[in-house]
Amino acid sequence: MPSLTPSWIQKLPSLGVGIGFRKALKQKIFTSHTQIDFLEIITEHYAQPSFGQLQELTRLNKIFPLIPHVLGSSLGNASGLNPQYLKEIASVINAIKPLWWSDHIAITSTGNLDIGHLAPLPRTMEMVKIICENISTIKKKIKYPLILENISFTHTLGGELTEEEFIKEIIERSDCGLLLDLMNLYANSQNFHYDPIEFLDRIPIERVVQLHIIGGHWEEGILVDSHSSAPPARVWELLEYVASRTKIKGIIIEWDENLPAFDRILTEVKRAKKILSKQGTLKVSFA
Amino acid sequence: MSLQSLQELSTALYLSSAEREAWKRNADVTANKYSLDNSDKELLKNLNPERLRFYADSLKSKRFNEIAQFIPETMKKFRAELWQHFQEYAESYVPIGCKKVVADSLSFGEFLKVANTHVSNSLTELIKQELAPWRMNFLLEKQSNLYKASKTTFYTIQANRYLGGKTKIIFLNSESRPFVFSAYIHPAIFFLKLPFSSVIYTWRFIAISF
Numbered sequence: 001m002p003s004l005t006p007s008w009i010q011k012l013p014s015l016g017v018g019i020g021f022r023k024a025l026k027q028k029i030f031t032s033h034t035q036i037d038f039l040e041i042i043t044e045h046y047a048q049p050s051f052g053q054l055q056e057l058t059r060l061n062k063i064f065p066l067i068p069h070v071l072g073s074s075l076g077n078a079s080g081l082n083p084q085y086l087k088e089i090a091s092v093i094n095a096i097k098p099l100w101w102s103d104h105i106a107i108t109s110t111g112n113l114d115i116g117h118l119a120p121l122p123r124t125m126e127m128v129k130i131i132c133e134n135i136s137t138i139k140k141k142i143k144y145p146l147i148l149e150n151i152s153f154t155h156t157l158g159g160e161l162t163e164e165e166f167i168k169e170i171i172e173r174s175d176c177g178l179l180l181d182l183m184n185l186y187a188n189s190q191n192f193h194y195d196p197i198e199f200l201d202r203i204p205i206e207r208v209v210q211l212h213i214i215g216g217h218w219e220e221g222i223l224v225d226s227h228s229s230a231p232p233a234r235v236w237e238l239l240e241y242v243a244s245r246t247k248i249k250g251i252i253i254e255w256d257e258n259l260p261a262f263d264r265i266l267t268e269v270k271r272a273k274k275i276l277s278k279q280g281t282l283k284v285s286f287a
Numbered sequence: 288m289s290l291q292s293l294q295e296l297s298t299a300l301y302l303s304s305a306e307r308e309a310w311k312r313n314a315d316v317t318a319n320k321y322s323l324d325n326s327d328k329e330l331l332k333n334l335n336p337e338r339l340r341f342y343a344d345s346l347k348s349k350r351f352n353e354i355a356q357f358i359p360e361t362m363k364k365f366r367a368e369l370w371q372h373f374q375e376y377a378e379s380y381v382p383i384g385c386k387k388v389v390a391d392s393l394s395f396g397e398f399l400k401v402a403n404t405h406v407s408n409s410l411t412e413l414i415k416q417e418l419a420p421w422r423m424n425f426l427l428e429k430q431s432n433l434y435k436a437s438k439t440t441f442y443t444i445q446a447n448r449y450l451g452g453k454t455k456i457i458f459l460n461s462e463s464r465p466f467v468f469s470a471y472i473h474p475a476i477f478f479l480k481l482p483f484s485s486v487i488y489t490w491r492f493i494a495i496s497f
């Protein structure tokens with residue numbers, strides 16, 4: 001059976017397993033650079049950079065492949081993208097010249113109001129059209145391949161599409177790759193009571209480029225994707241499942257809160273590498 | 288257009304407890320206030336008030352934790368009191384843009400100065416001290432690009448010397464927390480061009496002529 005994976009995704013090199021760059025981990029990251037295949041950086045941190053930030057970015061870019069991750073562009077904003085914000089993130093990403101960069105299927109601001117975090121979108125065809133228009137605007141400024149992340153959410157605005165259909169429509173119409181966050185998927189499956197494997201079978205898994213894995217915590221009966229603990233067993237199982245279905249180009253351990261001893265993070269990196277290594281010969285992507 | 292109204296309304300519900308209360312009391316009134324059409328009113332019905340409250344609370348905690356990096360000492364000593372004030376503050380101001388966390392910290396500091404509720408003196412003093420370098424950094428960055436270009440800054444200091452008066456130089460370590468070093472520099476030092484030539488390339492600094 002021929003691969004369903006678009007050729008531009010097939011051509012992307014495999015980066016391996018890396019971590020999210022955090023200032024608190026900086027020294028350890030440099031000293032352990034041989035064990036970390038690539039880094040994901042928060043693009044906004046280097047917008048309007050100070051001299052020190054420029055130096056940091058240049059140094060990081062020399063040692064590691066960098067993948068810029070955008071948090072606040074608000075791709076789902078029905079009032080359009082903020083041109084100043086777009087200009088600032090574009091200047092960082094274009095300076096890095098990454099293999100790909102990532103953003104979210106979400107909204108983070110409307111008009112002059114910043115929500116402060118990723119919020120879910122109504123799952124309608126009208127919304128699909130709007131986000132695709134915004135993506136097309138952003139692609140004109142940033143020519144590097146864009147991959148989109150599924151977010152976790154505690155509430156929903158519903159809509160005529162299921163979550164899987166919504167993701168599929170956006171990813172395919174805009175010809176983007178998928179940054180599949182397995183903890184976000186696991187958290188949503190717990191909070192909205194569905195089977196994550198069935199979810200994986202319904203999304204365009206052949207478009208997965210990169211994965212995020214990490215753990216969260218329970219609060220008021222809700223599983224929160226707080227990036228505060230090691231990936232739970234179920235997330236590892238989901239990773240094994242995705243790895244058996246499509247060729248993964250990169251995995252990021254996305255630790256933000258409750259940072260453990262660095263060796264602990266490296267243990268998770270090694271575990272993910274082991275799973276990826278089994279992929280060596282996997283050629284067929286099939287959903 | 289209609290999705291825009293729905294997004295404006297949901298954002299208001301995330302950010303304002305007053306809007307959430309009004310919506311819980313009468314969803315139709317809130318929907319009409321934002322000119323929602325019937326299909327968007329239907330979408331709004333999917334919002335679960337308890338889950339919405341949970342999300343709104345998490346937004347506030349996230350913001351509070353983000354500004355902690357700029358005021359670590361104040362956070363260590365006055366966390367509970369700060370949190371109380373922050374709850375009120377967070378509903379009155381929402382920062383935006385790539386540098387929003389710095390802006391948020393500074394405006395929280397300003398809010399404490401004029402807060403209606405009692406703020407302990409030692410808290411205001413400490414937060415003022417901790418925010419001082421960030422305030423200067425932020426304001427100067429907003430006003431000018433001069434401080435991004437190390438060579439330009441160096442020439443600026445030299446120019447200051449010819450313009451007369453003393454030059455106060457504040458060094459900001461932008462690698463981590465700002466470290467402020469301020470000194471009155473004798474103009475003669477510029478003839479030597481030392482040790483600043485090396486400093487220039489590793490530190491940001493701000494020169495102010497008096």
Ligand SMILES: [Fe+2]
Binds near residue numbers: 149184
């Ligand atoms: Fe993620």
